[in-house]
Amino acid sequence: MRGEVAVSEEKVVKGIKFGLLSPELIRKISVTAIVTADVYDEDGLPSEGGIMDPRLGVIEPGQKCVTCGNSIVACPGHFGHLELARPVIHVGFVKHIYDILRATCRHCGRLKIPEEELNRYFDLLKRLEGRWPLLARGLTDYVRRKAMKAMECPHCKSRQFKIKLEKPTSFLEEGPGGSRKLWPTDIRARLERVDNRDLKLMGHDPEFARPEWMVITVLPVPPISVRPSILLETGIRSEDDLTHKLVDIIRTNDRLRESINAGAPEVIIEDLWDLFQYHITTYFDNEVPGVPPAKHRSGRALRTLAQRLRGKEGRFRGNLSGKRVDFSARTVISPDPNLSINEVGVPEEVAKTLTIPERVTPWNIDELRTHVLNGPYRHPGANYVIDPSGRRIDLRYIKDLKAIAENLKPGYIIERHLKDGDVVLFNRQPSLHRMSIMAHIVRILPGRTFRLHLAVCPPYNADFDGDEMNLHVPQSDEARAEARVLLLVQEHILSPRYGGPTIGGIQDYISGAYLLSSKATLLTKEQVSELLAGSGYEGPIPEPVVLSPKVLWSGKQIISLILPPDFNFRGKANMSAGPLRCDDYECFWDSYVVVKRGKLLMGVLDKKTLGSQQPESMLHWITKEYGNSFGRKFMDNAFKMFLRFVEMRGFTMALDDVKPPAKAVEEINAVVEDSKKKVAELIEQYNEGKLEPIPGRTMDESLEIRIMEVLADARDNAGEIATKYLDPFNNVFIMARTGARGNVLNMTQMAALLGQQSVRGERIRRGYDGRTLPHFKPGDVGPEARGFVRNSFVGGLSPIELFFHAAGGREGLVDTAVRTSQSGYMQRRLVNALQDLRVDYDLTVRTPSNSVVQLIYGDDGVDPGKSSYGNAVNIDRIIERVVGWKL
Amino acid sequence: MGWKSEKVRVNILEHELVPRHEVLSAEEVVELLRRLGIRPEQLPWIRASDPVARELGVKPGDIVRIIRKSPVAGESIAYRFVISG
Numbered sequence: 001m002r003g004e005v006a007v008s009e010e011k012v013v014k015g016i017k018f019g020l021l022s023p024e025l026i027r028k029i030s031v032t033a034i035v036t037a038d039v040y041d042e043d044g045l046p047s048e049g050g051i052m053d054p055r056l057g058v059i060e061p062g063q064k065c066v067t068c069g070n071s072i073v074a075c076p077g078h079f080g081h082l083e084l085a086r087p088v089i090h091v092g093f094v095k096h097i098y099d100i101l102r103a104t105c106r107h108c109g110r111l112k113i114p115e116e117e118l119n120r121y122f123d124l125l126k127r128l129e130g131r132w133p134l135l136a137r138g139l140t141d142y143v144r145r146k147a148m149k150a151m152e153c154p155h156c157k158s159r160q161f162k163i164k165l166e167k168p169t170s171f172l173e174e175g176p177g178g179s180r181k182l183w184p185t186d187i188r189a190r191l192e193r194v195d196n197r198d199l200k201l202m203g204h205d206p207e208f209a210r211p212e213w214m215v216i217t218v219l220p221v222p223p224i225s226v227r228p229s230i231l232l233e234t235g236i237r238s239e240d241d242l243t244h245k246l247v248d249i250i251r252t253n254d255r256l257r258e259s260i261n262a263g264a265p266e267v268i269i270e271d272l273w274d275l276f277q278y279h280i281t282t283y284f285d286n287e288v289p290g291v292p293p294a295k296h297r298s299g300r301a302l303r304t305l306a307q308r309l310r311g312k313e314g315r316f317r318g319n320l321s322g323k324r325v326d327f328s329a330r331t332v333i334s335p336d337p338n339l340s341i342n343e344v345g346v347p348e349e350v351a352k353t354l355t356i357p358e359r360v361t362p363w364n365i366d367e368l369r370t371h372v373l374n375g376p377y378r379h380p381g382a383n384y385v386i387d388p389s390g391r392r393i394d395l396r397y398i399k400d401l402k403a404i405a406e407n408l409k410p411g412y413i414i415e416r417h418l419k420d421g422d423v424v425l426f427n428r429q430p431s432l433h434r435m436s437i438m439a440h441i442v443r444i445l446p447g448r449t450f451r452l453h454l455a456v457c458p459p460y461n462a463d464f465d466g467d468e469m470n471l472h473v474p475q476s477d478e479a480r481a482e483a484r485v486l487l488l489v490q491e492h493i494l495s496p497r498y499g500g501p502t503i504g505g506i507q508d509y510i511s512g513a514y515l516l517s518s519k520a521t522l523l524t525k526e527q528v529s530e531l532l533a534g535s536g537y538e539g540p541i542p543e544p545v546v547l548s549p550k551v552l553w554s555g556k557q558i559i560s561l562i563l564p565p566d567f568n569f570r571g572k573a574n575m576s577a578g579p580l581r582c583d584d585y586e587c588f589w590d591s592y593v594v595v596k597r598g599k600l601l602m603g604v605l606d607k608k609t610l611g612s613q614q615p616e617s618m619l620h621w622i623t624k625e626y627g628n629s630f631g632r633k634f635m636d637n638a639f640k641m642f643l644r645f646v647e648m649r650g651f652t653m654a655l656d657d658v659k660p661p662a663k664a665v666e667e668i669n670a671v672v673e674d675s676k677k678k679v680a681e682l683i684e685q686y687n688e689g690k691l692e693p694i695p696g697r698t699m700d701e702s703l704e705i706r707i708m709e710v711l712a713d714a715r716d717n718a719g720e721i722a723t724k725y726l727d728p729f730n731n732v733f734i735m736a737r738t739g740a741r742g743n744v745l746n747m748t749q750m751a752a753l754l755g756q757q758s759v760r761g762e763r764i765r766r767g768y769d770g771r772t773l774p775h776f777k778p779g780d781v782g783p784e785a786r787g788f789v790r791n792s793f794v795g796g797l798s799p800i801e802l803f804f805h806a807a808g809g810r811e812g813l814v815d816t817a818v819r820t821s822q823s824g825y826m827q828r829r830l831v832n833a834l835q836d837l838r839v840d841y842d843l844t845v846r847t848p849s850n851s852v853v854q855l856i857y858g859d860d861g862v863d864p865g866k867s868s869y870g871n872a873v874n875i876d877r878i879i880e881r882v883v884g885w886k887l
Numbered sequence: 888m889g890w891k892s893e894k895v896r897v898n899i900l901e902h903e904l905v906p907r908h909e910v911l912s913a914e915e916v917v918e919l920l921r922r923l924g925i926r927p928e929q930l931p932w933i934r935a936s937d938p939v940a941r942e943l944g945v946k947p948g949d950i951v952r953i954i955r956k957s958p959v960a961g962e963s964i965a966y967r968f969v970i971s972g
Contacts, residue, residue, distance in 0.1 A: 131928070138972070844923065851929035852966075859960035 019208030023218045030081035031055045031067050034221050037250040039239070051246050056080050057223040077223025082250060084217055085257035087184040088277045089169045091284050092306075093214035096204075098165045100191060100211050101182075103144045103202060105153035106160060106173075109193025111201060112150035113143065121201055140203030147202075167290045169277055183273070188215040216280065221246060241302040245283045245294065252276045327354055327473040333428075334464050336451035337643055340636045341503060342489045344426050344440035345451025346418060346471065348379055351444050354473045355383050355415040356422060360408050371416045372405040379444065384415035418442055418473060423483045425472040426452070428460040432827060435459035435495070435502055439487035455509070455635055456489055458612040459502045490632035493623045496865035500615030501623060501631075505607070505639060510740035511651055512642030513559075513605040514575075519590050521555035522546060527648060528553050535641035537561055555645075556600040562637050564626055565598040568880055569618050574608040574739040593618070607739025610638075615869045621877065624868075657732040658750040658794050664725035668718045668752050672790050675714035679783055682706050703781070708756065708763065711788055715755030719748030726751065754789035754797070757808035763787050764804055775800060900942050906955040908939055911966075916950050919966065933967035940969055947971040 021029075035049040046052035046059075057077035058065045065075040089097065105112055113121070121143055128136040151160050164172040164179070171182040191211040199206040227240035256272045282294040285306035293301040309315045329350045336345055360368055374381035376395045385393040385404055388411040398404055408414075418424070420443055427437040438459070445451055450469055457463060474480045485491075495502040505513060515521060516531075523531070528541060539561065546552035576582050576591035585594050585602065593603030595618065603609075609618040623631030660668070685691040686703045693702040723744060726733055732750075735741045749755070757764055764787035770778030776785040783790075787804035791797050797805060836848050843861040845854035858864075860872065868874035899905055911919065920927060927950060933940055935947050945951060949969045957963035 135971070842923075849929070850925060852923055852925060852931065855923075855964060855966070856960075859957040859963040862959070 017208060019205070020210070020213040021220065022210065022213050026079075026081050026218045026220045029079050030220065031078040032080045034080050034082045034246075034250060037247055037254060039243070039247065040237075051221065051243060051250065052224060052229070053080060056221070057225050059224055059228075075225075077225035079223060080221035082219045082221055082246075082253065084219060084276075085253050085260060086273050086276065087188050087215045087217045088273075088280045089184050089187070090214050090216050091169060091281045091288055094165070094169055097187060097191070097211065097214050098163070098171070099144055099148075100194060100199075100202065100204075101163050101171065101187065103147035104190070104194050104198065105156060105158060106190065107158035108153060108156040109190060110153065110155040110195055111143070111198035112147040112153055112155075112160065114154040118198070118201065122197060125201060137203065140201060143201050144203070168288050169281055183270075184215050184277075188212050188217075191215065219249065219280070241296070241304060242283075244296070245279070245302060245304055248294070249276075249279045249283060252279050325472065327475060329354060329471045330468055332449045333462060333467050333469045334447075334449040334451055335454050336445075337454055337640070339443060339451060339453045340441070341453040341455050341632055342441050343443045343453065344424065344471070345443050345445040345447075345449075346424070347448050347450070348444055348446065349448065350471070351418040351442070352376070352379060352381070352383075354418045354424075354471075356418060356473060357386075357413050357415050357475060360410050360412040360414060362410060365408060365410065368414045368416065369405045369408055371414060372408065373401055375401050380417055380419050382414050382416040386413040386415070388412060418444070420444055423474065423480050423488075425474065425483060425487065426450075427470045427472070428462050428467065429470075430824070433459065435492045437487070438489045438492055439483035440489060454506060455503050455612065455639060457506065458504070459492060490628040493628055493631050493635075494620070494865060495613075496863075498615060498869050499620075499624075499865055499867045500613065500869060501617065501619050502613060503635070504612030504614065504617070504619050505610040505635075505642070506612055507740050508646050508651065509639050509642050510607050510611060510738050511735060512644075512646035513610050513638075514734060514738040514740070515649055515651070516555040516642060516645045517559055517600065517603070517605040518555060519604075522552040523555065523558065525551060525553075528558055530648070531558055531641050531644050532561065534644035535562055535637040537637070556602075558641070559605065559638070560595075560599045562634065562641070563595060563598045563600065564622065564630070567595055567598045567622065567625075569593065569595040569609075569621055570880070571616070571618070572608060573604050574606040574611070575604060575737045576608075580737075604738075606737075611739060616874075616877075625881070651731060653731050653735075655794065657730040658726070658747065660722045660751045660794075661725050664721055664751075667721045671714055671717045671721065672753065675710050676783055678710045679707050682710070683781060704763065707781070707783070707786075711756045711783055715748065715753060718752040718755075719744065722748060722752035750793045753792050753795075754801070754805060756783075757787040757789055757804040759787075759807055759811050764807055766807075773800060773803065898942065899938055905939060906953050908943055909952045909954075910943060910945055911950040911952055915952075919950065927968045928970075930966050930968040932970045934972045935969050936972055945969045 032049065032053050032055045034051060034053070036047055038047045038050050039052050040050075041047050046054055052059070054066050055078065057067070058070070058072045058075045061072045064071060065078075067078045068075055070076075103111060111118060121139065125136060125139055128139060152158070153160060161176075162174045163182070164174060166172055171187060172179045173182055191214070194211055196206040199211065204211065222242065227242040227246075229240060229243065230238045232238055252272065252275055256269070256276055259269050259272055278291065279294075281288060281291055282302070283304055286293045286302050286304040287307065294304070295301055307314070312318060329346075331347070331350070339345060358364065358368060368382070371380055371382040372385060372395070375398075376383045381395075383395055385395060385408075387393065388409075393404065395401065395404070422442040423439050424442055425437055426440045429436075431437060436459070438456070440452070443451075450471065452460075452462070452469075460469070462469065474483050489503070493501050493503045522545070525541075532541070542553070542557055542561070544551040545554045545557060570585065571593050572582065573591045573593050575589070576587075580589040580591050582589055582592040585592055587602065590602060590604055593605065593609050594601045605618070608614055611617065611619075614620070619631070619635070622634055626634075682691065682703060686699065689699075691699060691703060691706070693699055694705055697705065723733075726747070732742065732747055736743050736747055759766065764772055767773060768778075771780060772785060772787065784800070787807070789797060789801040789805060791801055837845055837853060838848075839857045840846050843856050844852055845857050846852055862872045868877065900908065916927070923929075927948070930950065933951060935941070935945065940951065943951065947969050951967045951969060953965045953967060955963050955965065
């Protein structure tokens with residue numbers, strides 16, 4: 001360029017065009033013809049003109065490519081080609097060949113439609129193309145179908161015969177003298193005759209895909225880099241499946257050629273030809289229906305071209321849409337309530353492997369020097385140093401770290417260990433959610449597990465029964481900034497699905513909040529100090545509520561200290577149900593929460609106010625009105641306080657908590673006996689034919705429904721009795737009422753009885769003919785024989801009851817297994833359909849081609865994540881905030 | 888107009904589950920396309936053989952406005968570009 005500054009030309013990909021390789025093109029891109037089936041000669045070197053010919057590309061590292069002169073990293077590999085003795089059909093195009101054969105004349109090769117009609121269609125096609133691709137396709141389909149119907153060629157007037165496709169690759173022509181096989185040579189001759197314009201009308205692009213190219217005469221032989229051989233430990237070479245298949249093809253090709261040259265009888269040649277077709281078919285696709293898959297010597301089916309691309313582990317889904325990545329780690333997770341919800345605990349061992357490239361500047365040079373001095377094996381160290389010329393120094397092999405550290409200057413890049421305060425992405429599969437991948441701030445901790453705060457378990461759907469999670473380290477400043485601003489856990493407290501909190505209190509946090517906020521809780525100065533210290537509160541302690549005989553504070557006072565001073569809230573507690581229900585602030589049971597000007601005036605805190613996934617809760621309004629950062633701090637502090645209180649008070653569950661007193665057991669027994677009697681009566685009525693049927697049901701069905709009703713009532717009544725006799729302040733009851741864990745049904749099943757077990761919504765009746773187990777008489781429809789469990793978990797199940805319980809439990813497991821696979825596939829399809837849609841600045845929903853999908857997003861343009869449970873504004877809440885409170 | 892008998896023919900436009908459909912005038916079409924900055928075929932499509940389109944008697948190239956009741960917005964408006972078929 002006449003000594004001017006070299007300007008590299010910018011090239012932009014405008015589009016991708018797919019086409020077929022013509023025989024000429026295959027020969028042109030080929031560096032060598034493959035002429036021998038021998039892979040290696042006696043010396044173990046690849047044979048010239050064989051399938052491993054060195055001209056096809058470099059095999060061993062250090063060699064230079066004979067064809068392009070590059071080393072193994074840069075040489076892309078080169079194609080060879082194989083001249084086929086006889087042409088064969090390409091399996092992938094059988095359908096197209098079949099269509100073209102049927103639509104064109106067997107004699108002159110024209111589309112079997114009169115000339116003037118053809119012209120008309122062609123003009124129409126020209127107009128539809130480009131602007132109406134869908135309609136153009138419809139037209140070509142129509143033309144093709146119409147041409148197939150003609151039994152006489154409108155151009156040369158020759159008679160046409162029906163052509164049958166004998167799956168997978170044979171064609172038969174049913175002429176007047178019986179049907180005749182069309183050999184690939186015949187087919188190729190016919191396809192060659194087809195006119196270019198006629199092809200366009202059939203939806204083909206003859207410039208890039210002439211139909212005769214679908215019948216292979218020259219086979220491209222892929223480079224060795226596509227089918228590398230593996231050197232086993234024993235020193236034996238193991239060839240790739242594709243190489244094996246290619247050897248088969250070459251052998252058969254040679255045999256076929258020799259037979260033809262020797263003038264062998266036609267039958268023998270035809271048999272060989274079919275075998276040749278089989279080898280080439282399975283070379284392309286080893287899962288063609290109707291073709292026995294080509295097997296390895298061990299009996300394993302070969303993984304040929306189509307298998308490499310297709311399916312979940314194929315090239316597209318396995319290697320292009322999803323890849324294995326560097327700078328990632330995976331281990332078991334365990335809980336740590338002392339972390340912030342924004343943090344993740346990372347084992348030192350992991351931190352010493354994962355690195356962050358940091359550029360040396362005058363401001364960080366001292367710190368980075370200490371990292372380099374620590375080297376790769378001491379924690380806040382570094383693994384690599386990259387000097388300004390791009391040379392990579394591996395600190396593992398450097399004896400004199402001091403020299404390297406002193407030598408550091410701005411411009412160097414240090415790949416330092418992960419340390420406290422770095423951002424990382426944390427993920428748990430299945431990633432069904434935006435919240436399945438969130439950014440956390442690193443905390444290096446001893447141990448070998450990732451540690452996370454319990455409040456972030458709900459969005460990840462994680463527990464600690466052996467779950468593992470993945471961690472990724474963003475490598476660029478841009479990625480790190482994005483992670484901090486958009487992906488940090490606190491930015492995901494409010495769900496994009498409905499605007500409520502996804503992160504919040506669970507289990508012991510809720511029990512703790514309830515116990516602390518309960519009216520009965522009075523705290524000494526020492527206790528108050530401990531709680532406030534635990535929550536990180538720094539400020540004055542309010543006036544105590546009780547002065548004598550001892551100064552005591554109420555739990556509500558202490559909670560109020562960490563609420564924002566201008567916060568107003570009112571709402572029902574989770575407890576507010578059944579006999580403890582309160583709908584307004586005049587509440588005897590303390591189940592109506594009132595916060596005014598940052599003071600918790602009444603009500604207990606439980607799942608409804610603090611729980612995760614609870615919309616319009618206290619936590620929701622705090623995060624929404626005071627910001628994500630404040631919401632996070634509130635959770636960090638408040639949850640620590642609640643846990644501290646649970647530890648202080650002690651919280652456990654014992655057998656006594658669910659063991660009903662003798663009197664309750666008596667009453668429960670009476671209820672059960674009574675129900676059994678009722679069932680017996682029903683059965684008697686049924687036997688006598690006196691049972692009143694339920695409208696629309698048969699007698700049998702009516703009996704079943706009646707019995708189920710009676711037994712369901714029995715369980716409910718027994719449960720009520722049991723809960724009545726249990727101490728309302730026992731630990732199990734507290735957990736059930738506050739929503740911390742379990743529900744009343746669980747308690748009933750522990751204390752009173754399990755009740756009816758069911759499979760598919762019916763009483764259990766599968767098993768033997770007419771009975772569930774050999775312990776019963778055939779035809780017994782009584783409660784015991786059909787899976788009614790009258791014992792409780794505390795009392796213990798009889799063997800038969802245990803069996804029924806297991807049968808019911810098994811159904812649940814099967815259901816979950818089936819549901820996950822079905823919903824997984826549904827999700828995949830939905831995501832594939834919707835992933836490229838976007839909401840534009842004018843609030844329209846558009847596709848990447850700017851087509852409109854919705855005129856305004858969701859009919860109202862509201863972002864559900866910023867809404868209040870789907871509504872753009874929650875007027876009640878605004879009034880509450882502004883006015884404060886009525887009264 | 889699949890029904891052969893005149894007696895049982897029902898105007899589906901009057902069915903309560905069929906939202907209001909109207910054909911856009913030429914000026915409305917221009918205004919709409921300008922507002923959205925698109926060509927007509929970038930709108931969602933409706934086939935001319937669609938029962939409602941046939942009842943309205945629209946031709947390919949027309950644009951139909953559909954006014955629906957929406958649980959979130961009270962009333963929502965959508966447009967359909969009529970294609971042949």
